[in-house]
Amino acid sequence: MDKLDAKIVSALERLSHVLRTLLWEEAGESRLSPIQIQSLLYLRSHDEKLCRVNQLAEEFGLTPATMSDAVSSLEAKGLLTRKPWPQDKRVFTLRLTAKGRRSAEKLARWSDVLTKQLERFAPEEKEQALKFLLKLIESLYRAGIITVARICLTCRFFRPNAHKNARAPHHCALMDKPLAESDLRVDCPEHERVA
Ligand code: SF4
Known part of the structure; x- marks a missing residue:
């Protein structure tokens, strides 16, 4: 591997470790598994149309059965409910309960530390970083390494x-x-895949 590539991989790995640590600290005594935490955060920030069990499974790279287990567990804890999908009664969409929303709001605070640090950087630097990260996500998506990438690219x-x-x-x-580089979306609800 090229030296520069190896350094980028190493930096991404370091960042990934930091992000996981911040999230675990915020999760504290909640007794939620990583996939349950991811699910609560996802449901907090996505439209109902993107909150079907199969959609979450695809999003996290899990089988529908594994995802369904995580959902059942969250349901048993009173953190979410299933609701029939209006377009197809055989399909269920997931909604956070009031308790689930409170948990998700608390968990979402994990990123505050990071956001605070980003305030120190110039807009041009952040724009370049966003551009690079979006291209990397696009590349991973086109290589079939990730299956969901609701980005402009x-x-x-x-x-x-x-x-x-x-x-x-x-x-x-x-x-x-028109879209500026900084307008490019990372998770657009209107996104439709290129055929
Ligand atoms: S619909 Fe969303 S993802 Fe697609 S180009 Fe427009 S802003 Fe980007």
Whole structure:
């Protein structure tokens, strides 16, 4: 492996360790497993249409059966409920209960420390970092290493470098508006995969 590549992998591994530690500290005495924590955080920030059990399984790279076990456990703890999906009564969508939402809000505070550190960096540096990370996610997605990537770079509505304006060179055909590098989305609810 190229020296620079090895350093990037090492830095990402270090960051991944830090993120996991911060999350575990926030989870404290909650007695939730990593997948249960991920599920609560996911349900807190996604539309109902993205909250079906199979969707979560795909999101986390798990089998539907494993995901279903995690969901049953959260249900037993009174943290979420299942609701029939209006378009197909055989399918269930998941909703946080009031107790589940309180837990998810608490867990979501894990990222505050990181956000505080990011405030120290110049917008241009952060824009470059976002651009690199999105390209890395796109590359992992196209290689089949991750199955879900609701980012502009994999969306059928994305038109890269459609404008001469250097500040907002890209275009979203769904919203019909130019996009700056910093506007590119990491988890867009309107995302549709390129065919
Ligand atoms: S729909 Fe969302 S993901 Fe797709 S190009 Fe527009 S903003 Fe990006």
